[in-house]
Amino acid sequence: MIPRSVFEPEHEQFRDSVRKFFEVEAVPFHEQWEKDGQIDRDLWLKAGKLGLLVPTADEVYGGVAVDFRYNAVVSEEASRLGLSGVGFFLHSDIAVPYLLKNGNEAQKQKYIAGCISGETIVAIAMTEPGTGSDLQGIKTTAVLEGDEYVINGAKTFITCGLQSDLVIVVCRTDPNAGSKGLSLILVESGTEGFSKGAKLEKIGLKAQDTSELFFQDVRVPKENLLGEEGMGFVYLMRELPQERLSIAIAATASAESILAQTVDYVKQRKAFGKPIAAFQNSQFELAELDAKISCMRVFIDKCLELLINKELDTVTASKAKMLATDLSFDVANRCLQLHGGYGYMWEYPVARAFADTRVLSIYGGTNEIMKLIIGRELLG
Ligand SMILES: Cc1cc2nc3c(=O)[nH]c(=O)nc-3n(C[C@H](O)[C@H](O)[C@H](O)COP(=O)(O)OP(=O)(O)OC[C@H]3O[C@@H](n4cnc5c(N)ncnc54)[C@H](O)[C@@H]3O)c2cc1C
Missing domain, CATH: 2.40.110.10 (Butyryl-CoA Dehydrogenase, subunit A, domain 2)
Incomplete structure (x- = not known):
């Protein structure tokens, strides 16, 4: 495995607390929230108390003014645990930044503190x-x-x-x-x-x-x-690199998590007297997915580094969004196959990932639109 270099020790410390928070406050309730069609409002308030919402906001508005890697950590941990209902990334990475970047002082004073505490969902x-x-x-x-x-x-x-x-x-x-x-x-x-x-x-x-x-x-x-x-379109376009990378970050973390769970599954499930892992097809499938995810991880981390240095352009972010979201669905689909019938059962994370990752190539700009953007730059 290629070591990740984009995060500092403080991000990893933050990651530990985010993971523990989700394990205690979200994982046990997520199934009920799926039935309710929404997550519990209290989760927003609890996340706000821990500094998980809009961590990039300035201190004058009650934020902690840290860099976007903290947003990435929240997103990665939610995705790893299959908490697809937790819409923090839409709030922190996509919606609230419009207020932070384009809002006047009165608007920021009025709303940002609530966005950070979880009282104002945007x-x-x-x-x-x-x-x-x-x-x-x-x-x-x-x-x-x-x-x-x-x-x-x-x-x-x-x-x-x-x-x-x-x-x-x-x-x-x-x-x-x-x-x-x-x-x-x-x-x-x-x-x-x-x-x-x-x-x-x-x-x-x-x-x-x-x-x-x-x-x-x-x-x-x-x-x-x-x-x-009259500047709405310009503001929307300006936020595209961060929005698209945010989706790519969630997609990549989901792919890694589903692959790891599938590796465990094929080792313990048996057919014809052998673990599923012993079949060459399983090894080839997992090897190919692992190699693709490793490449994706390097690319996405590089994009994250570019973003925090304010160097990520829309075309590169579009490539990241397209490739990472296609890969996450491919991983979910092929890992589901390796689970056999159990993979089709909702209680298995791979089944949920199959359903959840399908939308990633649609929202945030469809992957066909990503191709248009990439092609336009390539061909002029
Ligand atoms: C779960 C979910 C959450 C969402 N959340 C939000 C949200 O919070 N806010 C929000 O505003 N929107 C949201 N969306 C909407 C999402 O961004 C749109 O669905 C998406 O942009 C595609 O638009 P459309 O559905 O109108 O598809 P259409 O634009 O009708 O596209 C249909 C098909 O045609 C293709 N197509 C369109 N134009 C071209 C072209 N020029 N060349 C080639 N192919 C083309 C598309 O790629 C697609 O395959 C969400 C959608 C979903 C499903």
Whole structure:
């Protein structure tokens, strides 16, 4: 195994406490949360107390101002334990950074402390029933009337949509300006005219709430605009490297964990008087997956190093997202096969991983969109 060099001893210390936290506070309850369709709200508050949420936030807002490797540790440990319902990475790595980077002082003072403590769960709402990959097709409108924006439209597939207290809504503020007509607007839960649909039934990520959001003449003060009007698309594009790497980090940790569990399984399960591990096919399958994961680990750690040095570009992050998510599903699929019928049983982590990793090539920009981005740079 190639030693990892991207983390310092303090990250590994943090990792120990994160792992213990998840083992005690999340693993025993995750099955129930899968039935509930969402994780317990208390987990957010407990995680907040331990500094697991938005660890990069500045001290003035109550954060600890550490680097993104701490986010990576939280994500890796949740993925290793198969805690696919724990949506911290969406909150800490994807949604709250929009506030941290584009919010004005008043917005940060109002919301960030709650994001860190777990009292304010933040969701990001881009996708609509009619458009996902093509953000320029967004139809939800925000019209300035006096001192208020009036929002109308619908969003779908929104992670933590039901549990969220604050949603960053991507709205069209100028119908004629294409991508320059999009803006990010903050909408708090409970605002009149803002309603949430039922929990969407998914084939995986059972403990993660995913829902539709509806906006009917929702009035919010014009101060809820995040950054500048018309800059929404630029802000979204700016966050892509971190968002995509974040997904790749979770995917790689999941692949490593499923491979390790499968190695244990094939050693103890017997057929034809021998352990499954004794068959050449099992050895070849596991050897190939192990070699691919080792390469992926080196690449993803390099991307993490680039990110913390502010050098990770969108194309490289897109390669990481595409390759790591494809690999994690391939690992889950082939390891499931090595488990035989047990692999198809929900109680086995490999079955859950098969269902959970399927979405990774879809959300955060589909892997076809990743190929478009990579191809565009390659071919001009
Ligand atoms: C569990 C889950 C959680 C999610 N969480 C969030 C969230 O928190 N916030 C949010 O805003 N969204 C979220 N999404 C939405 C997700 O980002 C979109 O589903 C995704 O971007 C794809 O959009 P779409 O579903 O509209 O597919 P479409 O855009 O309709 O794409 C359908 C197919 O066409 C392909 N395609 C589209 N355009 C091209 C092209 N130009 N060239 C080649 N192929 C193309 C796609 O790759 C795909 O295979 C979530 C989705 C899921 C399933």
